[in-house]
Amino acid sequence: MMSIMFIFGLTSLIANIMMMVCLVLAKKSIYDREKFSPFECGFDQKSSSRLPFSLRFFLITIIFLIFDVEIALILPAVANIILSNSFYWFTINTSFMFILFIGLIHEWSQGALEWSN
Known part of the structure; x- marks a missing residue:
């Protein structure tokens, strides 16, 4: 011990x-010169780092991400068709695709998918 x-x-x-x-x-x-200097790819920045961007591009990016995540949810459903009851599988996937289609129609009618006005 x-x-x-x-x-x-x-x-x-x-x-x-x-x-x-x-x-x-x-x-x-405390006054380390390198820590307090701006760093952008190894050189000092010449202009503002906050450049304006297109809001339309941002909106299309968000829509792409939403549909990309939903595709990732659909893919396991295809592999799950063997393990589940075909009626329930068909009902759930049809309703999911219907909701996606309604969302697409809504975005299209609002003009969110048009790049230029």
Whole structure:
């Protein structure tokens, strides 16, 4: 029991000494020039980093992501056709596709899929 406590104490002492040595050796200046300078691909930026972008492009990107996630939900359903009841599988997938189709029609009627006005 005494040897276990001795080993634990010695290990703790060595760990604390190493932490103190690391703190002393790794002392860095608070006013480090490189940390406070802007970094953009290795060179200083010349213009503003906040450039305007097309809101139409952003909207089409969001629509693509929504339909991409829904495709990822449909793919396992195809593999699941063997394991499930065909009536329930057909009903669920038909209703899911119907909801997707209604969403597509709504986005089309609102003009969200047209790139130019």
